[in-house]
Amino acid sequence: MTEENELIEIVSKTNIARRPTIIDVAELVGVSRQTVSRVLAEHPRVASETRRRVKEAIVELDFRPNRMARALVTQTSMTFGIASVDIRNLHFAETCSGMQTLARQQGYHLVVTELDLDDAGGIGTLETLLSLGVDGIVIFPNILTDADLAAFADSCGRPVVTMGRVTRIPGIVSIALDETAAAGTLVDHLLATGKRRIGLLMNQMFPQVPHERYRALQHAIETGLGEDAAPFESDEPTIEGGKRAAARLVRSHPDVNAIIAFNDTVAMGAMVALRELGRRIPADISVVGYDGIPYGAVTEPPLTTIVQDNRAMAEAAFRALLDGAAYGSPPSGEVQTWKPELLIRGTT
Amino acid sequence: MTEENELIEIVSKTNIARRPTIIDVAELVGVSRQTVSRVLAEHPRVASETRRRVKEAIVELDFRPNRMARALVTQTSMTFGIASVDIRNLHFAETCSGMQTLARQQGYHLVVTELDLDDAGGIGTLETLLSLGVDGIVIFPNILTDADLAAFADSCGRPVVTMGRVTRIPGIVSIALDETAAAGTLVDHLLATGKRRIGLLMNQMFPQVPHERYRALQHAIETGLGEDAAPFESDEPTIEGGKRAAARLVRSHPDVNAIIAFNDTVAMGAMVALRELGRRIPADISVVGYDGIPYGAVTEPPLTTIVQDNRAMAEAAFRALLDGAAYGSPPSGEVQTWKPELLIRGTT
DNA sequence: CTGTTAGCGCATTCAG
DNA sequence: CTGAATGCGCTAACAG
Numbered sequence: 001m002t003e004e005n006e007l008i009e010i011v012s013k014t015n016i017a018r019r020p021t022i023i024d025v026a027e028l029v030g031v032s033r034q035t036v037s038r039v040l041a042e043h044p045r046v047a048s049e050t051r052r053r054v055k056e057a058i059v060e061l062d063f064r065p066n067r068m069a070r071a072l073v074t075q076t077s078m079t080f081g082i083a084s085v086d087i088r089n090l091h092f093a094e095t096c097s098g099m100q101t102l103a104r105q106q107g108y109h110l111v112v113t114e115l116d117l118d119d120a121g122g123i124g125t126l127e128t129l130l131s132l133g134v135d136g137i138v139i140f141p142n143i144l145t146d147a148d149l150a151a152f153a154d155s156c157g158r159p160v161v162t163m164g165r166v167t168r169i170p171g172i173v174s175i176a177l178d179e180t181a182a183a184g185t186l187v188d189h190l191l192a193t194g195k196r197r198i199g200l201l202m203n204q205m206f207p208q209v210p211h212e213r214y215r216a217l218q219h220a221i222e223t224g225l226g227e228d229a230a231p232f233e234s235d236e237p238t239i240e241g242g243k244r245a246a247a248r249l250v251r252s253h254p255d256v257n258a259i260i261a262f263n264d265t266v267a268m269g270a271m272v273a274l275r276e277l278g279r280r281i282p283a284d285i286s287v288v289g290y291d292g293i294p295y296g297a298v299t300e301p302p303l304t305t306i307v308q309d310n311r312a313m314a315e316a317a318f319r320a321l322l323d324g325a326a327y328g329s330p331p332s333g334e335v336q337t338w339k340p341e342l343l344i345r346g347t348t
Numbered sequence: 349m350t351e352e353n354e355l356i357e358i359v360s361k362t363n364i365a366r367r368p369t370i371i372d373v374a375e376l377v378g379v380s381r382q383t384v385s386r387v388l389a390e391h392p393r394v395a396s397e398t399r400r401r402v403k404e405a406i407v408e409l410d411f412r413p414n415r416m417a418r419a420l421v422t423q424t425s426m427t428f429g430i431a432s433v434d435i436r437n438l439h440f441a442e443t444c445s446g447m448q449t450l451a452r453q454q455g456y457h458l459v460v461t462e463l464d465l466d467d468a469g470g471i472g473t474l475e476t477l478l479s480l481g482v483d484g485i486v487i488f489p490n491i492l493t494d495a496d497l498a499a500f501a502d503s504c505g506r507p508v509v510t511m512g513r514v515t516r517i518p519g520i521v522s523i524a525l526d527e528t529a530a531a532g533t534l535v536d537h538l539l540a541t542g543k544r545r546i547g548l549l550m551n552q553m554f555p556q557v558p559h560e561r562y563r564a565l566q567h568a569i570e571t572g573l574g575e576d577a578a579p580f581e582s583d584e585p586t587i588e589g590g591k592r593a594a595a596r597l598v599r600s601h602p603d604v605n606a607i608i609a610f611n612d613t614v615a616m617g618a619m620v621a622l623r624e625l626g627r628r629i630p631a632d633i634s635v636v637g638y639d640g641i642p643y644g645a646v647t648e649p650p651l652t653t654i655v656q657d658n659r660a661m662a663e664a665a666f667r668a669l670l671d672g673a674a675y676g677s678p679p680s681g682e683v684q685t686w687k688p689e690l691l692i693r694g695t696t
Numbered sequence: 697c698t699g700t701t702a703g704c705g706c707a708t709t710c711a712g
Numbered sequence: 713c714t715g716a717a718t719g720c721g722c723t724a725a726c727a728g
Contacts, residue, residue: 019478019505021721032699037723045697062503064479068416068425069721072704077416079480087448087460088441097436100462109480112435112460114448130367131412132427132457155410157367239642268646275648294587298616300623300648369705380715385707393713417705420720700727711716 020061028057040065071133079109080321081134083126085143087114089237090293091263091310092140095163098314099138106322108135115143123148130156136321140164142203142211159324161317166212166335173320174335175313176212177290182306182340183216186260186288187224189304193348195258195286196225200232201245201270203262213290217260237262242269250277250285257285258348264289264296264305271299271347286348301346313338368409376405388413419481427457428669429482431474433490435462437585438641439611439658440488443511446662447486454670463491471496478504484669488512490551490559507672509665514560514683521668522683523661525638527560530654530688531568534608534636537652539572541696543606543634546573548580549593549618551610561638565608585610590617598625598633605633606696612637612644612653619647619695634696649694661686 022040026033031050038046039054046054057063071077082099084092096112103110113129115122122144129137136159141149146167153160153171160172167174190198198221202214214232221230233249235241242261246269250256259274261267267289271281279285281301289296292307316336370388374381379398386394387402394402405411419425430447432440444460451458461477463470470492477485484507489497494515501508501519508520515522538546546569550562562580569578581597583589590609594617598604607622609615615637619629627633629649637644640655664684 022723023721033722034700034724035698038698041723047697050697064475066420066481066721067479068419068481069704070723071416072414072420072706072721073723075704086445088438088445090436090438093436093441096460097434097462100435104464109459109476110461111457112444113458114445116452119452127412128415128457131415133414133416239646265642268643272646294613295616295643295646298587298620298643299646371705381706382708382716383714386714389707395713398713414705417720418707420705420722421707423720698728700725702723702725704722704724706720707718708720709716709718712714 019066020063022063022065024061025054025057025063028061029053068133076135076325077133078107079111079132079134080136080138080318081111081113081126081129081132082138083113083115083122083129084140085115085117085122086237087112090265090295091164091291091308094310095138095140095314095317098311099318102315102318117143123152126152126156130158134158135325136160138163138317138321141167159321161320163313163317166337168333168335170333172333173317173324174333175317175320176335176337177306177308177340178337179212179216180219181337182290183213183220184224185340185342186306187217187220189342189344189348190258190260190286190288191224193282193286195348197253197255197257198225198230199249199253199256199259200230201242201249201259201261201266202232202234203237203266204234204241213262231256235266237266239265239269239272242266243273244269246270246273247277250274250279259285259287261287261289264291264293264303267303267305267347268296268299271303282347288348292343297345299347304345304348305343307341307343309338309341367414368411370411370413372409373402373405373411376409377401416481424483424673425481426455427459427480427482428484428486428666429459429461429474429477429480430486431461431463431470431477432488433463433465433470434585435460438613438643439512439639439656442658443486443488443662443665446659447666450663450666465491471500474500474504478506482506483673484508486511486665486669489515507669509668509672511661511665514685516681516683518681520681521665521672522681523665523668524560524683524685525654525656525688526685527564528567529685530638531561531564532572533688533690534654535565535568535572537690537692537696538606538608538634538636541630541634543696544573545601545603545605546578547597547601547604547607548578549590549597549607549609549614550580550582551585551614552582552589561610579604583614585614587613587617587620590614591621592617594618594621595625598622598627607633607635609635609637612639612641612651615651615653615695616644616647619651630695636696640691645693647695652693652696653691655689655691657686657689 022033022036025036039051116125138161141162150169163175166176218229231253233245235245267287288304290306292305296303370381370384373384387399464473486509489510498517511523514524579601581593583593615635636652638654640653644651
């Protein structure tokens with residue numbers, strides 16, 4: 001009878017898709033599951049002989065602990081979430097990749113998610129990320145308002161880091177480029193090369209989120225030139241968007257002899273449009289971008305750009321999450337700004 | 349005494365980071381947790397008045413069901429994993445983005461992960477993905493051997509889809525470009541433009557994974573020209589890698605008048621190197637790539653390339669996972685190849 | 697050093 | 713239509 005029961009048990013355990021559990025390992029070795037659990041946790045108080053046999057069984061059964069079950073009881077999943085409106089953006093991909101490297105070293109995993117604008121303006125996606133059990137979240141908050149972010153951070157009970165935009169919100173660590181310094185450097189450079197008619201190509205701005213980059217650039221231009229606001233066009237941050245915006249800008253302001261684009265992708269689109277309009281770069285008109293993506297090096301001429309240290313910023317974000325996870329909550333509203341570097345190439 | 353206990357309970361529940369559970373909702377409404385559970389599952393047999401009150405309480409408490417707890421009992425997490433050696437690759441990012449859109453529509457989530465080559469050649473990363481509870485996995489298997497993939501698929505008990513390389517492995521659905529057709533189209537095009545000295549710039553190949561693209565190209569060249577194998581160089585699939593490989597190729601084979609690159613990024617690197625060497629494109633030498641990334645349209649001249657329908661392929665991959673999750677296991681070793689499209693621009 | 701008991705948050709039986 | 717009991721796989725707190 002006992003044999004029969006065991007047989008049934010074995011059959012049901014050989015079922016499709018069923019992976020071995022801690023109990024299977026315990027039974028094979030002839031110990032309790034607690035002992036197996038201790039071996040997994042590298043707990044010191046286990047007899048080395050027992051430890052050896054358990055590890056053997058783990059290998060033999062190809063056992064992997066179920067991280068969800070573990071997370072349910074430890075209340076920590078060793079997983080961070082990272083969210084952006086567009087995961088195809090190279091600046092974001094670079095940051096992801098950098099965080100991934102660090103995460104692996106610390107035994108963490110990353111859940112990458114694209115923000116769904118339709119779902120309560122992205123907050124819905126973040127909530128789902130939470131329900132997935134992540135221990136902290138990095139947000140590229142291009143489109144989330146400070147109010148939304150504050151409400152979310154307040155209710156989520158986990159460390160939240162925003163990147164790419166300075167957010168002075170209690171409980172949120174903000175990691176961003178020093179936009180003031182970047183704008184100053186760029187405008188100084190353009191003025192030094194004799195270009196004084198500067199136009200801007202900006203990211204399509206959601207009215208509730210005026211972009212800091214835009215404000216910093218306008219401010220730098222006003223102080224540098226002693227003039228009113230520079231002309232600008234907004235469109236989606238793609239090559240096509242850059243083409244459209246540049247065409248519109250040059251049509252409405254034919255005297256513009258320098259263009260600062262929201263990022264390198266937009267700048268590259270602008271270069272195409274300008275070439276089609278017969279403008280020589282940089283003789284007739286200069287073009288600069290932000291981010292320093294690799295593709296900017298292959299345009300003709302190569303693109304001058306503001307480089308940010310993606311890896312270092314990714315590392316800072318990861319550390320902020322780790323600290324927050326360790327101490328319960330992050331330092332209130334800490335803002336880290338990073339120094340930009342101007343990479344002068346052929347378009348200026 | 350009862351009051352005191354309740355107070356303690358309330359205090360502990362107001363603890364940091366503690367999110368409301370199904371029990372909190374049940375208590376607020378004055379029903380059992382099963383009733384709340386039924387409302388969540390849109391179970392029909394709940395009184396509409398009860399349902400209304402429960403939904404109210406859910407909104408009031410800002411309750412979100414814990415997906416890990418749910419997964420533990422349902423044995424399904426509504427989560428798919430997607431893994432690649434390089435998440436910065438635009439072809440991969442595009443696929444991710446496409447799958448993300450579909451996943452959201454179906455209530456699924458995506459866990460994106462970068463394969464760790466040091467960790468048992470990437471298999472270790474995949475195992476961790478499994479322990480995270482994903483219901484299926486998409487792998488960009490550039491560097492995994494068929495043997496490793498077969499062993500993994502066999503033991504994992506969940507649907508596995510590979511993309512980008514034809515893998516004829518039982519239990520794995522393989523989605524890839526029709527490399528034979530692509531190679532034929534490309535070589536025909538080059539021959540039609542009078543280029544007969546073709547060189548190849550390939551991805552740095554791991555010896556255990558001879559790449560199908562390489563073989564298909566060599567085969568097409570041999571049949572088209574009636575000649576021996578074309579010269580080739582291998583390097584990492586980046587702009588810098590493309591520059592290096594192209595420089596080496598042109599040095600060792602100065603008569604080459606057409607270059608087929610592993611992908612657009614490599615092709616763009618090659619263009620830079622060729623320009624530095626004083627070769628005119630396409631007059632002296634033609635260049636073509638694969639993938640049809642947006643940046644290929646910005647080079648001077650714009651890059652001729654083999655375009656794959658990323659969105660359609662992403663959709664196919666997602667459907668394969670869904671079917672596999674529904675029926676228990678995927679069709680044995682199904683291989684889906686997709687027709688390439690030649691986008692002729694300025695470099696040929 | 698090891699086993700026992702309890703419970704994480706939820707869904708799935710079964711009773712009413 | 714609703715409630716009570718049971719367990720998913722694992723770890724924490726206590727016993728021994």
